[in-house]
Amino acid sequence: MQSMFKLFVSLPKQSYLLFLLPTIITLTRIAVTPFIVSALLSHNFEQAFWLFLGAALTDTIDGNIARWSGAQSFIGACLDPIADKILLLSCFCSFFFMQSPTFHIPLWFLLLALSKDMLLVIGFLYRYFIVGGDIIQPTLLAKFGTLIQIIFIVWLFICYFFQFYPIGIYTLFLGLMTVTIVATLLHYAYLATVSHKGNP
Numbered sequence: 001m002q003s004m005f006k007l008f009v010s011l012p013k014q015s016y017l018l019f020l021l022p023t024i025i026t027l028t029r030i031a032v033t034p035f036i037v038s039a040l041l042s043h044n045f046e047q048a049f050w051l052f053l054g055a056a057l058t059d060t061i062d063g064n065i066a067r068w069s070g071a072q073s074f075i076g077a078c079l080d081p082i083a084d085k086i087l088l089l090s091c092f093c094s095f096f097f098m099q100s101p102t103f104h105i106p107l108w109f110l111l112l113a114l115s116k117d118m119l120l121v122i123g124f125l126y127r128y129f130i131v132g133g134d135i136i137q138p139t140l141l142a143k144f145g146t147l148i149q150i151i152f153i154v155w156l157f158i159c160y161f162f163q164f165y166p167i168g169i170y171t172l173f174l175g176l177m178t179v180t181i182v183a184t185l186l187h188y189a190y191l192a193t194v195s196h197k198g199n200p
Helices: 002-010 013-041 045-069 074-098 107-131 140-162 167-198
Strands: none
Touching: 013 045, 013 074, 045 074, 045 140, 074 107, 074 140, 107 167, 140 167
C-alpha cells in the first residue's frame, strides 16, 4: 500500500485523474444502487432497468481502465468486489421484499447469497488484519458467478417487459447461481488454506 501511495505522489498532475478514474467509476456503481432500489420498490421498472444496466457496465469499464492505464490499486481491488456485492445483494433483497411474481427470489437463495458474502468479508478481514496474509485476487469462478447474477437480473427485467415467464429457464438460472455461490465459497476457502500453509 505504501508503494502505491508513492506511485500516486510521483505521478504527473495530469495523470491523477486517470489514476483515480477506475475508483471513481466503482464508487459511482455504489452511489447509484440506492436509486435502483428506490425505483424497484416504487415499481418504476424501466428506470430501474436502465440504472442497473449502466451500473453493471461500470463493472467492466473500471477494471479495463485500471489494467490499460496501469492504475490498479489496493483500494480499487477492495472496492470493486464490494461494489458488486452491494449492487447485486440490494437488487436481490428488493426483489424478495417486492413479492412480485416476475421478480421472485426465494428466501433460501437470498440467505445463501448473504451468508456467502458475509463469510468472504469476515475471512478477508481475518486474513488481512489478523493473519497478515496477502489479498486473494478475485478468481475466474467468482467473476463468472457475478456475471451470471447480472445476466439473471437483466433476464428478469426482460421477462417483465415482454410478459413471459419461462419457469424452466428461471430454475436453470437459480440452480447455476446456487452452484457457483457454493463453489466460489469453497474455492476461496481452499485458496486461503493453501496460501496460509505456504507462509511460515
